[in-house]
Amino acid sequence: MAEQTGEFSEILTLLRENPRGMSVTEIADATHLNRNTIARYMDNLLVSGRVEMRTFGKAKVFFLSKRVPVSAMLNLSSEMVLLIDADLRVIQANESLLSFVGAESDQIIGKYVYESACKTFCSDVLTDQIRAALQGEMVRSELRLLKNGTESYLDQRIYPMVLSDGRPGVTVVWDDITEKVNSEAALEQSEAMFRRLVETIHDVIWSVDETFCIQYISPQITSVTGYLPEELNGRKLSAFMPKGAAARFDWELASAVSRENGFTLPEFPFICKDGRKIYCEFSGSPVLLEQEGSIFLGYNGALRDVTDRRDAELGAKRWKRFLDSVMNNIPAIITVIGMESRKYYYVNKSAELFLQKSRAELSRMTSKEVLAKIGSVRLTEAHDTVALTGDEVRVSEDRIVVNGETRYISARVIPMKLSVDRRYLLTIVNDITEEDADRQRQMMSRELAFILEGVSTTQEMWDPLLEMLPKISGYESVAIYQRSIFDDYTLFRAKDGRFAPAIHTDSIIHRIIRKGEPVIFDKHRMKLLPESAASPMDQAKSLVLMPVIFDGRAVACVILGSKTPLSPDTVRRTLLLSTAFQISTVASRCLVQEKLQRERDRTRSYLDVAGVVLVMVNRDGNVEMLNRYGTKILGYTEAELMGRNWFMTAVPEQVRKQRMDGFQKIIAGKVRDDDYAYVGAVLCKDGAEKTLRWRNAPLYEECGSISGVVSSGELI
Numbered sequence: 001m002a003e004q005t006g007e008f009s010e011i012l013t014l015l016r017e018n019p020r021g022m023s024v025t026e027i028a029d030a031t032h033l034n035r036n037t038i039a040r041y042m043d044n045l046l047v048s049g050r051v052e053m054r055t056f057g058k059a060k061v062f063f064l065s066k067r068v069p070v071s072a073m074l075n076l077s078s079e080m081v082l083l084i085d086a087d088l089r090v091i092q093a094n095e096s097l098l099s100f101v102g103a104e105s106d107q108i109i110g111k112y113v114y115e116s117a118c119k120t121f122c123s124d125v126l127t128d129q130i131r132a133a134l135q136g137e138m139v140r141s142e143l144r145l146l147k148n149g150t151e152s153y154l155d156q157r158i159y160p161m162v163l164s165d166g167r168p169g170v171t172v173v174w175d176d177i178t179e180k181v182n183s184e185a186a187l188e189q190s191e192a193m194f195r196r197l198v199e200t201i202h203d204v205i206w207s208v209d210e211t212f213c214i215q216y217i218s219p220q221i222t223s224v225t226g227y228l229p230e231e232l233n234g235r236k237l238s239a240f241m242p243k244g245a246a247a248r249f250d251w252e253l254a255s256a257v258s259r260e261n262g263f264t265l266p267e268f269p270f271i272c273k274d275g276r277k278i279y280c281e282f283s284g285s286p287v288l289l290e291q292e293g294s295i296f297l298g299y300n301g302a303l304r305d306v307t308d309r310r311d312a313e314l315g316a317k318r319w320k321r322f323l324d325s326v327m328n329n330i331p332a333i334i335t336v337i338g339m340e341s342r343k344y345y346y347v348n349k350s351a352e353l354f355l356q357k358s359r360a361e362l363s364r365m366t367s368k369e370v371l372a373k374i375g376s377v378r379l380t381e382a383h384d385t386v387a388l389t390g391d392e393v394r395v396s397e398d399r400i401v402v403n404g405e406t407r408y409i410s411a412r413v414i415p416m417k418l419s420v421d422r423r424y425l426l427t428i429v430n431d432i433t434e435e436d437a438d439r440q441r442q443m444m445s446r447e448l449a450f451i452l453e454g455v456s457t458t459q460e461m462w463d464p465l466l467e468m469l470p471k472i473s474g475y476e477s478v479a480i481y482q483r484s485i486f487d488d489y490t491l492f493r494a495k496d497g498r499f500a501p502a503i504h505t506d507s508i509i510h511r512i513i514r515k516g517e518p519v520i521f522d523k524h525r526m527k528l529l530p531e532s533a534a535s536p537m538d539q540a541k542s543l544v545l546m547p548v549i550f551d552g553r554a555v556a557c558v559i560l561g562s563k564t565p566l567s568p569d570t571v572r573r574t575l576l577l578s579t580a581f582q583i584s585t586v587a588s589r590c591l592v593q594e595k596l597q598r599e600r601d602r603t604r605s606y607l608d609v610a611g612v613v614l615v616m617v618n619r620d621g622n623v624e625m626l627n628r629y630g631t632k633i634l635g636y637t638e639a640e641l642m643g644r645n646w647f648m649t650a651v652p653e654q655v656r657k658q659r660m661d662g663f664q665k666i667i668a669g670k671v672r673d674d675d676y677a678y679v680g681a682v683l684c685k686d687g688a689e690k691t692l693r694w695r696n697a698p699l700y701e702e703c704g705s706i707s708g709v710v711s712s713g714e715l716i
Contacts, residue, residue: 008050011041012064015051021061047162080154080174086134086167088113088127097174120145121174126156133158133170143174153181204303206284210296212236212253224280224305226273237282237303245269249282257286257296267310278307333429335367339387339415342366345424354431356403367427374400382413383425390415397432408436438571444472445579452586456593458556461586465558466495473576474568475544475560477537481513482556489513489557497561498538508533512545513557518580519545520573523565537561546580548587555591558583613682613692613713616699617646619667621660624708633692633715635685652683666698666709679716691716 014030015022024042028035042062045051052063080097084090093108101108103117113130114122121143129139143154155175163169205218213236217229225240238246249268256263262285270280284301327334328349336346344362352358355370362370371380382393395411414426448468455461462480469478477497481489489503489510503510508529512519521529521543529535536559537543544560558580568576604627613633616625623641631638634650641649647660659680665671677696681689692713699708 015064021063023059023061082172085169129158130170133160134168136160152178207300209298240271278305279310281306335427337367337425339423339425342368374402376400379411386413386415407433441472458590462493473560475562477561479559500536503536513547513554516547516549516554518577522567539563542566548584550588550591616710618708621645621647650682652681667706
């Protein structure tokens with residue numbers, strides 16, 4: 001731009017002399033410059049704001065811009081203004097800024113902003129914001145400064161601009177908002193204090209006029225009565241009371257005008273929006289206009305819900321009886337004893353039943369005597385610890401004996417201090433005997449699962465089932481039925497109880513077993529069986545059927561029975577069903593193995609009776625199978641040849657290499673027709689040689705590779 005200053009001056013002088021404006025052509029003729037050059041100059045002047053342009057048809061006419069000096073405008077502003085160029089040099093600073101930083105203009109203008117007297121405002125953040133503004137982005141933020149030991153807050157705005165010479169620049173404007181920020185903080189603190197005060201007051205504030213109509217009532221009325229404040233405004237408080245109470249309330253208000261110290265009206269009924277009747281306490285004082293003979297203007301007061309207090313006062317005895325009734329119906333054993341005396345002050349019904357003693361009997365005994373009698377050492381120690389430390393103690397498990405029966409309990413001992421000389425121990429005891437039994441059953445169930453994992457035949461699994469199922473299930477009798485060739489289920493094994501020798505195909509139990517799902521007939525479901533239905537167990541009051549499924553049908557069934565009507569809980573039912581599933585899974589696995597074993601045995605018997613020598617050799621040439629006819633021909637037992645190299649043991653030395661080469665070709669998949677069939681001799685155990693006609697076949701694995709060779713030899 002520097003080289004164009006002279007041309008700009010001449011153009012500006014022409015426009016000043018021609019206030020009616022000039023076109024690009026007129027300016028080019030007057031300055032004797034190229035029209036395109038003048039057009040480019042005029043665009044720069046237009047962008048910098050030094051000229052204005054108006055369009056008349058297709059012609060563009062330029063006028064000298066009518067501007068007020070920037071410095072004069074900036075000094076008129078109460079805000080602090082700073083003009084900065086792209087190199088971060090200060091171009092202009094107004095009087096407000098100079099006064100704030102306490103500097104002269106020559107200490108700022110022409111200097112880098114971060115080296116001038118404005119460095120107080122400078123930071124890495126401000127530099128980044130100025131650079132962002134140079135890219136055309138308006139940036140706004142709040143700046144906090146420490147000036148003369150006092151915090152100042154400035155509203156900072158950075159605007160992009162174009163300087164008079166066409167270069168980019170920015171205008172930074174700071175507005176001192178310290179007073180506003182401090183006022184807002186003080187107001188916010190005051191509002192917070194008032195809000196906390198209002199929120200902590202649970203009473204309803206109200207104001208009525210001289211006719212006792214409500215002029216104001218606080219929002220707390222909604223939480224107390226359900227009415228919104230606008231639903232009560234303009235109405236009397238007595239309008240929400242029963243008829244008799246309303247008349248008495250209005251009379252009390254009318255007579256309270258002369259009470260200079262205010263009034264209190266306790267326990268007046270109030271009908272809530274949902275129809276409930278609550279009791280409220282009203283307190284207030286009259287509002288009087290002292291001029292003109294103390295004119296009565298109404299009342300200001302407060303309303304408080306005292307329903308709970310009234311109910312507590314009126315129903316203390318009834319509540320005590322209710323609590324006693326609740327305690328007596330709680331299954332836990334609850335006792336209260338003196339911390340020093342250890343005498344019983346309270347026992348609930350469960351404690352009487354558990355200890356087999358009445359309250360009168362227990363009141364004549366100390367807790368130490370009772371606990372020593374039942375053998376609860378840990379609970380005695382817990383009482384001593386709580387009395388000594390004052391902290392709650394838990395007893396996870398303790399074994400006791402009540403009337404010769406072993407029970408398991410868990411307990412909490414809690415200290416209660418009503419006064420200095422009134423200290424008690426609250427003991428809450430739970431009978432966990434059944435829970436302990438459930439844990440034992442679960443442990444035995446896991447042990448049974450471990451045992452069943454190791455069995456390989458169904459015969460091996462029946463003995464542990466007969467032994468452990470009664471302990472796991474709680475049913476004293478167990479029987480195992482197997483499906484016969486006649487399609488009924490015959491008794492195979494049993495322990496305790498009298499079981500029918502067979503479950504016939506026309507019985508309901510047979511149809512249930514064939515569905516293949518475990519069924520629990522507890523004391524309630526036993527009633528669903530018709531009286532004519534034959535039970536597999538004599539005098540059974542509870543039954544559990546656990547079918548064993550194989551190949552999609554029930555092949556066996558484990559039946560649990562009890563002469564006692566049982567009703568297993570959720571834990572016991574889950575345990576029974578999981579055990580039934582486990583039995584069926586293990587039995588199915590064993591049946592599959594037995595089926596495979598039978599098939600292998602059958603196949604082996606076919607091989608043994610075949611009139612040829614059958615030998616199977618692995619990739620290493622070692623014998624893995626030799627049939628009975630082969631042992632007869634060779635004179636070896638199968639055990640003597642198993643694992644030994646076939647070629648080194650049973651092939652004559654003179655043909656051994658030839659036979660091994662043929663074997664390797666088969667293993668490598670390079671097979672010729674003569675490798676499959678040939679006539680060759682074998683070397684017997686006694687040294688004799690016998691000639692056989694051999695046929696070979698490779699053995700393939702699932703992946704397709706050859707794992708060995710099967711050879712059959714016919715004696716010639």
